[in-house]
Amino acid sequence: MMHQSLFVYSGYRYFKLSMLLIIASVVAYAIHAPVDGPNGGTWLGYTLGGLGAFLILLLMWFGIRKRSYKSSMGKVEGWLSAHVYLGLALIVIATLHAGFQVGWNLHTLAYVLMFIVIFSGIFGVYAYLRYPELMTKNRRGNTLELMLIEMSELDRECREAASQLTDEINKCILESSEKTKIGGSIRQQLSGRPQNCATQAAFNKVTELNKSLPKEMADDASRLMTLLGKKCELVQRACRDVQYKAMMDIWLYFHVPLSFALLAALIAHVVSIFFYW
Amino acid sequence: MADFKIAIVGSGPGGMSAAAHAAELGISHVLLESTDHLSDTIYKYQKGKHVMDEPQVLPLRSPLDFVAGTREHILEVWNTQVAGHNTNVKYNTEVTEISGSKGDFTIKTKSGETITAEFVVMGIGLQGNLRKLGVEGEDLDMVQYQLDDPDEYADETIVVIGAGDAAIENALALTKQNTVIIVNRKDEFSRAKQGNEDGINKAIDTNVIEPYYNSNTVRVEQFDTPLGSGEIGKIVLATKNGEAEVNCHRIIARLGAIAPRRFVQSCGIEFPSDDPAAVPALTNQYESNVSGLYIVGALAGYPLIKSAMNQGYEVIEFIEGNDVEPADEPLLKEKFRKFSARNKNMSVNDVLDMITTNVPLLSGLTTLQLREFMIDSDMRTPAEGEIIFERNDFTNTFYSIVSGEVQVQINPKDPSQRISLSKGAFFGEMSLISGHRRSATILAGRNCVLIETPRRSMNKTISSVESVKRVIDEAFLMRALQAKIAPNTPVEKLQSVISTATLKSFKAGEVLFNEGDEGDSLHLVRVGSLTVSKTVGGKEVVLSYLPAGNYVGEMALFGDSHRSATIRAAVATETICLDGDAFRKLADEDDDVRKRVQEVIDSRKQVNVQMEDNSDSGTIISFLVEQGLGEATDVLLIDESLCVRCDNCEKACAETHYGTSRLDREAGPTFASIHVPTSCRHCEHPHCMQDCPPDAIHRAENGEVYIANNCIGCGNCQRNCPYGVIQMAMVSKKHKSSLVSWLLTGAGLAPGDCNLKKAKQDPDAKKMAVKCDMCKDMPGGPSCVRACPTGAAIRVNPSEFMSVTNLENY
């Protein structure tokens, strides 16, 4: 087989491994019946806690392995495959470790952080599955840079077409070329739609003014509208491109910092446990 | 009485060194140079280029100095020293005609002057003269014929003239900061590399560049005062719709150079073949077939500065009747040292004589050719049983047996089945010609002495010495027939088939034969690859892809005189064409041949049925073939349905290769979510290897085409690669990043970060050609693939990849 995604990596190796861990933990939890009810303090609790902590460190190591470009320790794809499946197994392992005892305390902070990290990870996987293909389709063989060059070229043609038209039209053409924004703030990037698009505004304006233009300007005006229409479509596609990329990136801004917070909370949790002793 | 004893044409390293030596000896001489400065080829190098003095082991023998250094420094040294020797240089003198012979040459120049001389030394190099517009105004300041740095210009209107790669690359690069207009004499850009053609067409479609098709330049005029909008002149074009005028700041005409070959031939000098790689045959003393006319430097087949300078010195000595020992003598001595020591201290000439006697193949070489051949080659004396090369290695050197014998393992399943080749025979021609893996393992026999010759020298010899070409082609034919069609037929019987065989060559896309055509010849692919297609429902559907080593037209064996499919060359392809009757006769006499062919026919039928059901696979094959995969051995593909555009592949490449990524992930076309990024395809016959002066590009055992450290940064390979994957980059071995310090403090370079500014500060950084080397020195294989988090990046061998089963699973 020449080609496989991270989910099927190496014949579902890491999926199988995490299923094994989950089943083993559940079985142990079911068999094990401590006196004061299941919790992190029993031998099983310590075992599952230790396993959980180990997994968290392993998952965090992914960020390092990803950047160790000279490392020949497996492929990054394999590491991510393990990351995703073992990360999901943590849901079960950590919950059983805590024996379903959550409350308003430091321990639960680690637990909650872990869940946020995991859910952001799940969103990431969703984004990784959904957007790549949409992006390819939306680009139609172009790159974002080429789209931008094409836009400035359309601007030039618009100015040319508008040169014999009214000042008002020229003004909105100028605005269209100067004020059309692709991207912008994170919120704007994620929206995937141009905000207060100057090009759209120009298009509307020219459509409106078109009605009152003298006959001899009709040809230029209709050419201008075609050009503006083309540009609008291009702006929309460019915004969508930015959106897709943003969707594939945004979650990492939660996933990674929160995983560091989780690490801190985990250390605090473990230290406090030994403190109780 | 002639004006001068020696006239030297061309002031490159070769001519200049000859003239300076003549001056030193007080011989009457003149050095004729067409430009107004010395050594135009070096003069035109990029500003500040670091000129290298390869091959470093070769001693310099010239009145002029030459050590590696900047272009400016070297030119300055030469200028001073040439003047210091009172060399008689005549600038602005382009020679257009040389006639006569020894003792009585007449040289005509462009300006109509006539000069006579007893001897002529020609050192005009290979660069040729840049073609000019040939119209009024061609020499105005606003017209230029070269472009060093496109970023130098901004906010100008620039007219680029030409339809070749140089014109297109300049035009595209200039669009970043300027308004660009391109003028093409024809109505399309088909002469350019695929990538450039796509690039320019896209730029024109999206109105980034304005084209003038079917247009010729009429004249160029410069205004007395620039226009209000800044244009300083105009160009007048003859177009289909009459004359057009374009105001502009600058005109860049990239019309190519006039190769010097025609001129050289007009002087009576003969080339052994039409192959562009062919070099005129010269005597030991660099004398051509025209007596008294000598050739030195790049034109004589020595494309490096130092060897050109040495020849300049030697040629004057030879003309003076002194038989100097060639400068390469110590190199050959060293090469033969081990062998001579064992053989009664044979001298270099004795060894050369012995080679000519023992290896008939090489007997057609002149002593000069043989010397050069041996300098490039290695003399090997492997111990008995040592492996020379293994089956499936990707090496492409050529071996001649000087004495002793080698063993060929003919059956991979049974290593004990061997045949032996002995003194005078040669091997390795199969991989050399087809660009494929070695087809058998070869072991050294007793007392084995071999000459191992690199691909480039061998190719040069094949194209310069007719007898070598003939013998090798015949051997290839015989061995290919044995390997692919008739392994058990005795050689005598094959001989009759071979006598009908012809070599055919096809351009990329050319049809060998069409579905339904009459014909019964069989084509065995020698170089390149083919696609097989059929018309299904009115559309041509590609059914399969056949790499070298396969054959087509086999149906003829069964008397079917109509072709059942259309066969097209996927890339430039050569086939061995066997006559139908001879082939049928062979099959009639040898049942084994018939059975083998029948097997091939059966399995092809199966594939065809599968493919007709699955026409998507056919379109994917067509797409990949269009991208040049038909000649690739290993290519990076990206599945865009998985690629999250994180560029980790590029970062990994940069991090493992001194800060420059050798792949451009985003560039390149996509079809059905298969993306072919701009990255080396490790071609079967790498175009980049042509014209690399220091022969720095090699193929490693696993097929990696890589550039070694002796690259001199000339940029030829970048121009020759049709896929645009070679970059010229500042390579600094000091490029280092630190994960720890970046993680903890954010300081320093992040892994995968490429910071060329830092590389430039390194005084030892040099500008070199860089490209993918498939991470051949890295344990674990290509880092791009290892770094891809989603498994989108894969490396595939196209001939395996483009099979039905794989495409269905893709």
Ligand SMILES: Cc1cc2nc3c(=O)[nH]c(=O)nc-3n(C[C@H](O)[C@H](O)[C@H](O)COP(=O)(O)OP(=O)(O)OC[C@H]3O[C@@H](n4cnc5c(N)ncnc54)[C@H](O)[C@@H]3O)c2cc1C
């Ligand atoms: C970009 C680049 C980088 C290179 N870098 C290196 C390097 O670092 N180290 C190295 O060793 N080699 C390098 N080379 C190769 C080297 O430049 C050539 O091998 C060398 O210049 C060949 O010398 P030559 O004397 O044969 O001819 P050339 O140097 O080509 O000189 C020919 C001269 O003849 C003149 N001429 C041509 N036609 C006529 C005519 N009809 N009448 C009168 N004069 C004529 C030309 O104007 C020119 O001055 C490089 C080549 C290139 C293109």
Ligand code: HEM
């Ligand atoms: C080295 C690893 C670990 C050790 C030694 C450990 C130890 C313990 C102990 C002893 C308890 C019982 C405390 C009590 O009952 O008061 C406990 C509870 C708990 N642990 Fe851990 N633990 C570890 C890892 C983890 C991890 C990885 C998580 C999840 C992110 C986690 C979350 C919890 C939670 C939510 C509780 C329940 C708190 C409660 O009872 O209120 N622990 N742990």
Ligand code: HEM
């Ligand atoms: C507690 C659990 C987890 C921790 C601590 C963790 C931590 C990390 C870290 C440190 C990175 C490195 C990011 C970078 O450096 O660029 C990362 C990446 C990632 N994680 Fe997690 N993760 C966890 C769980 C998960 C889960 C459950 C999933 C999916 C279901 C997931 C999916 C991913 C993905 C897709 C990436 C990005 C890979 C890439 O593009 O490079 N993670 N994670």
Ligand code: SF4
């Ligand atoms: S660099 Fe050489 S081997 Fe690689 S794609 Fe270009 S021509 Fe082929």
Ligand code: SF4
């Ligand atoms: S590798 Fe390329 S740039 Fe370097 S010397 Fe060879 S052809 Fe010139």
